[in-house]
Amino acid sequence: MSELPLRAQFAAALGKGAASLSRATGRGDGSVIGGKIALKVEPELLTKLARGKRLALVSATNGKTTTTRLIASALREFGDIATNEHGANMPTGHITALGANPEATVGVLEVDEKYLPGVLRDTRPAVVVLMNLSRDQMDRASEINLLAKKWREALQLSETHVIANADDPLVAWAGLGARNATWVSAGQRWKEDSWCCPECGGHLKREPDPYWECPECGLRRPETVWAVDNARDTVTGPGGAAMTLALNLPGDANRANAAIALATAAAYGITPEVALPRLREITSVAGRYTSVHTQGVEVRLLLSKNPAGWLESFAVLDPAPVPVILSVNAQIPDGKDTSWLWDVDYTVLRGRRVFVMGERRTDLALRLETDDVAFETADRVDAVVAKLKSERPDAAKVDVIANYTAFQQIRTAYGRVQ
Numbered sequence: 001m002s003e004l005p006l007r008a009q010f011a012a013a014l015g016k017g018a019a020s021l022s023r024a025t026g027r028g029d030g031s032v033i034g035g036k037i038a039l040k041v042e043p044e045l046l047t048k049l050a051r052g053k054r055l056a057l058v059s060a061t062n063g064k065t066t067t068t069r070l071i072a073s074a075l076r077e078f079g080d081i082a083t084n085e086h087g088a089n090m091p092t093g094h095i096t097a098l099g100a101n102p103e104a105t106v107g108v109l110e111v112d113e114k115y116l117p118g119v120l121r122d123t124r125p126a127v128v129v130l131m132n133l134s135r136d137q138m139d140r141a142s143e144i145n146l147l148a149k150k151w152r153e154a155l156q157l158s159e160t161h162v163i164a165n166a167d168d169p170l171v172a173w174a175g176l177g178a179r180n181a182t183w184v185s186a187g188q189r190w191k192e193d194s195w196c197c198p199e200c201g202g203h204l205k206r207e208p209d210p211y212w213e214c215p216e217c218g219l220r221r222p223e224t225v226w227a228v229d230n231a232r233d234t235v236t237g238p239g240g241a242a243m244t245l246a247l248n249l250p251g252d253a254n255r256a257n258a259a260i261a262l263a264t265a266a267a268y269g270i271t272p273e274v275a276l277p278r279l280r281e282i283t284s285v286a287g288r289y290t291s292v293h294t295q296g297v298e299v300r301l302l303l304s305k306n307p308a309g310w311l312e313s314f315a316v317l318d319p320a321p322v323p324v325i326l327s328v329n330a331q332i333p334d335g336k337d338t339s340w341l342w343d344v345d346y347t348v349l350r351g352r353r354v355f356v357m358g359e360r361r362t363d364l365a366l367r368l369e370t371d372d373v374a375f376e377t378a379d380r381v382d383a384v385v386a387k388l389k390s391e392r393p394d395a396a397k398v399d400v401i402a403n404y405t406a407f408q409q410i411r412t413a414y415g416r417v418q
């Protein structure tokens with residue numbers, strides 16, 4: 001902090017104080033308000049706080065918060081890590097994260113996809129991590145092809161080292177703009193946004209999975225150095241040896257996140273043998289995948305914000321007959337447009353007990369009805385649990401899938417579980 005100009009020191013201290021006050025008064029975690037106030041005093045504070053730090057920026061449509069947490073855990077070898085662990089992924093949140101830990105020499109920052117080019121320019125990171133791009137909050141964000149183009153242009157002007165998922169054509173095309181890249185085969189379950197070539201618009205050949213190629217212009221999947229094998233629960237790195245992941249986070253998506261985290265740690269000089277045990281320590285991230293117990297029933301919380309995320313959540317549901325609660329809001333952080341519900345295939349829920357909640361439960365109910373999925377409406381998770389227990393005293397578990405603000409409301413009802 002002492003190396004910062006006086007004005008920047010004052011701005012950072014003021015922001016830190018505002019963040020602390022926000023937490024103390026129960027208004028929030030302070031990640032946003034602290035940065036907003038600091039920026040009023042010093043508009044270039046992000047650049048000044050980033051100077052001299054080896055930063056990793058993590059951006060994607062899905063998995064940013066979890067992957068940021070995994071990378072930060074892997075990099076603990078360097079001591080304290082500056083990171084926005086609460087998911088405030090715009091410049092205000094980055095300022096709060098860096099200002100809260102000014103002595104840290106290494107930082108890992110989750111970055112909103114739309115803000116990545118500007119944050120890349122302002123912070124000059126050592127590493128940029130790119131994982132996936134799919135439709136999300138279409139009333140706020142640009143078309144994802146345009147986002148990929150902006151990523152590519154920003155990377156062409158940067159010296160940063162890119163760690164990127166080669167299996168996502170949009171991400172790979174953006175990452176090919178970088179001078180130095182490490183490619184990871186992390187998989188791509190949701191392919192509905194990447195059937196066309198981002199270079200020429202031609203129809204991509206996508207067989208055998210995960211290979212892809214454009215017959216028109218020749219753009220093809222880059223050769224990978226790291227790869228996930230979901231069936232075997234392993235990851236291979238530059239040496240070619242398979243390492244068992246054995247994560248405490250569920251599903252293929254988290255295996256992909258872990259492979260990306262291991263590749264990023266390696267870019268910082270940390271071996272998988274050192275990093276992997278630290279990834280296994282993580283059991284939940286900001287409430288995601290957490291289980292809480294109420295009325296003798298285990299309630300597992302899953303966050304899904306868009307079609308790709310819902311597809312991944314369906315893949316980790318407990319087998320039927322475990323019931324599932326679906327909750328959807330349409331507030332500003334969620335995106336006001338709920339038309340994305342029609343992009344999700346809900347037929348996988350047939351035969352399962354399904355409850356719908358949230359401000360937009362009617363939209364969700366109509367979508368389920370169209371897919372011939374029987375459902376019941378509810379107001380609160382505890383009301384569903386009470387109903388299940390009254391009908392079957394041996395009821396022991398229920399899964400909850402919710403989009404962003406619905407998830408936070410449920411999480412708050414259980415005391416902001418971690």
